[in-house]
Amino acid sequence: MSSTLFSLAFGLGTQNRKGVWLEVFYSQPLLAPSAELVAAVAPILGYEGGNQAIAFSSNQAREMSAALRSIDAAQSALLTRLAESANPLVATLLAEDTALTSTPEAYLKLHLLSHRLVKPHGQNLSGIFPLLPNVAWTNAGAIDLSELAERQLEARLVGKLLEVVSVDKFPKMTDYVVPSGVRIADSARVRLGAYIGEGTTVMHEGFVNFNAGTEGPGMIEGRVSAGVFVGKGSDLGGGCSTMGTLSGGGNIIISVGEGCLIGANAGIGIPLGDRNIVEAGLYITAGTKVALLDDQNALVNVVKARDLAGQPDLLFRRNSRNGAVECKTNKTAIELNEALHAHN
Structure with missing residues (x-):
């Protein structure tokens, strides 16, 4: 048995009358727990390796609490509390970050995201949907x-x-964890498995799916779908404001740079660089044809939006006369950036 694990957590949850897991709550999940901790609890749980979700009793909880007292005081205290539970208890041990095989495993990986222990696309979530029962x-x-x-x-x-x-299939994140330094106007619109970074505000119409989120600081007034991660950038202070839709999927992270604005009812399917603006109502996919304009609004070239992915200081708009999607240099952003660098 390996002494190193990808993750470990002690939790309690809900089962139906047939003993099938509906959900699991982990208040203190661990990423890469110490070998000493694993060695202390493994014989009590009968754990011999691999990815497993092991039910344990109140007596086993007390025994593990005593074994961890000098190794990890926080986990020891947690197990003392879990020993008092009338709900079923489970220890989930993940030796490797591989495809999911049980509901407790799925809930542990969702918790790792919302506890900010891993970022979106930072772990293997293959097979998650069949393992999350649709419940009331x-x-x-x-x-x-x-x-x-x-x-x-x-x-x-x-x-x-x-x-x-x-x-x-997914519960509210705030029923399981409320990350520090965030504001969430309507908690029903943020799912467990969302990563909500420090300084993020999710307004009433904002929505953040699982395996998605924002590094913060930022303002979310639109939809951040699975596979999207709104980064905070590296140069200027401030964050990103989004009132539209950010759509991801597959193994692609749709990142959004610092100081961006995605207008109301707008959306993107490409990563944005710093200080980009997407006008209200405009949806840009990777294959969208974009007319590049110079300072005199003369056509320079026609490219696909994916060719502009990650570039800073761009303004995306739609021509009101012919409907073409156009892109110009965001002069305001460039001037502000130059002024700030000159000041520094």
């Missing part, structure tokens, strides 16, 4: 859809209301 998220927690009607009746019989907040 209620004021009483996760409920198997096949058991929902009976639970609703049971609540009514004692004069209570079982409120169904959503029916989905």
Whole structure:
């Protein structure tokens, strides 16, 4: 058995009446736990290697807590608390960052993202969708859809209301972790597995999917879909404001540089460099044909948008007369940048 692991976490969760996992909560997931910690808990759990989700009892929790007291005080204290739980307990140990095989594994990797331990596209999430059951998220927690009607009746019989907040594979991130230094106007619009960096504000109409997010600081007023990571850049202070849609997918990260503005109802399918502007209502995909204009608005060339990916100081707009997508140098951004560098 290897003494090094990709990740380890002790959690508690919800199972349906057949013992199938619906969700798991890990308050203190670990990335690359110490070999000493792994060696201390492995014999208690009966862990012999590989990627495993191992159910454990309250007695085992106490035993592991004692074993970790001089190794990791925080994990020891957590296990002391978990020993008090009436909900099922699980230890998830990932020897390698490989394709997922269980629901507890899937939830651990979502937690690693929202705890800012890994960034979007920083781990293997292959096979995640079949492992996330579609459940009813209620004021009483996760409920198997096949058991929902009976639970609703049971609540009514004692004069209570079982409120169904959503029916989905993914829960709200804020029900599991609230990262430091963020503002989220509507928590239902940020899924577990989102990476929300320090200094990020997600406004009421903003949405951040799993395996997506922002390094911060920044303002999110539109949709940041899976595969998109809004970076903070490296030169100027400030962040990125997005009111449109950022769409990613596959193994591509759609990054957004510093000081960008993506207008209302706009969207991108290419990475943006620093200080780019995409006008309201304009959606740019990698294959969009873009007319390059000089300072006199004369046509210089026609290229695909992917050829402009990552370039700084660009203004993307649509010609109101012929509908062509055009790109000009963002003079305001260049002048501001030059002024700041001169001042420094």
